[in-house]
Amino acid sequence: MKNWVDRNLNHQNKYGYGxxxxxxxxxxxxxxxxxxxxxxxxxxxxxxxxxxxxSKYWNQGYATEAAKAVKDYAIEKLNIDSKSICSFIRKNNKASQRVSEKIGMQKIKEYKANDIDYYLYAFSKEYFK
Ligand SMILES: CC(C)(COP(=O)(O)OP(=O)(O)OC[C@H]1O[C@@H](n2cnc3c(N)ncnc32)[C@H](O)[C@@H]1OP(=O)(O)O)[C@@H](O)C(=O)NCCC(=O)NCCS
Known part of the structure; x- marks a missing residue:
């Protein structure tokens, strides 16, 4: 737990977001x-x-609401280029794929990492082609 918190705090300090x-x-x-x-x-x-x-809060729209707010914050307040925003989602994680789609992302490509099948989701195909 401490390592996880430290990792996130270090990331936050380095990039200004987390x-x-x-x-x-x-x-x-x-x-x-x-x-x-x-x-x-x-x-x-x-x-x-x-x-x-x-898990007791799944399927009530919370992830979609949060992800939409984070997306808006990234683009409008942090000035991150929307083309470079993405999500790496396991092929069997349908709920996460649906959240991505509900905030406007699309499936860009399939890939494998550590023998696990993933989809890359993003707002634009342009940056990742
Ligand atoms: C993925 C996760 C964050 C979704 O959170 P959530 O609060 O349930 O998401 P929402 O309620 O906003 O939306 C879930 C959507 O997925 C859909 N869904 C859920 N299970 C599904 C399934 N097995 N197949 C297809 N769709 C599914 C829901 O119906 C809903 O879509 P809808 O609004 O069109 O009906 C949650 O399941 C989670 O924390 N999982 C473990 C961690 C994880 O996988 N994180 C993502 C790593 S990429």
Whole structure:
């Protein structure tokens, strides 16, 4: 847990963005995280939108709401080029793929990493072709 928090704090200090905690307004419960991570895809620098929620809160629209807010924040406040924003999603993770689609991303390509099949999702094909 400490390593995970340290990793995120180091990332936040280096790039000026990272993961947000997602807290329900009505009861202050921490239900997940959603945010941005600077990374690379096939040597191209890019910014991944990621999210992870407690299973008892799945399928209530929370990831979509959070990911949309993070996307808007990235583009409007951090001035990150929308073309470089992406998500790496396992082929069998249909819920995550749906969240990506609901915030306007499209499936760009399939690839394999560590023997696991993934889809690259992004807002534009242009940057990743
Ligand atoms: C992926 C995850 C963040 C989605 O969170 P969520 O709050 O349930 O997402 P939302 O409610 O906003 O949207 C989920 C969508 O996926 C759909 N969905 C869920 N399971 C599905 C399945 N097996 N097949 C197809 N669609 C599915 C839902 O119906 C919903 O779409 P809809 O609004 O069109 O009906 C959540 O499942 C999670 O935390 N999973 C574990 C961590 C993870 O996989 N993170 C992403 C790594 S890439």
């Amino acid at each position: 993961l947000f905690s997602v807290i329900l307004k009505f009861n202050q419960e921490l239900i997940g995280d959603c945010g941005l991570e600077h990374t690379k895809f096939e040597e191209k620098p890019c910014v991944e939108i990621g999210y992870d929620f407690l």
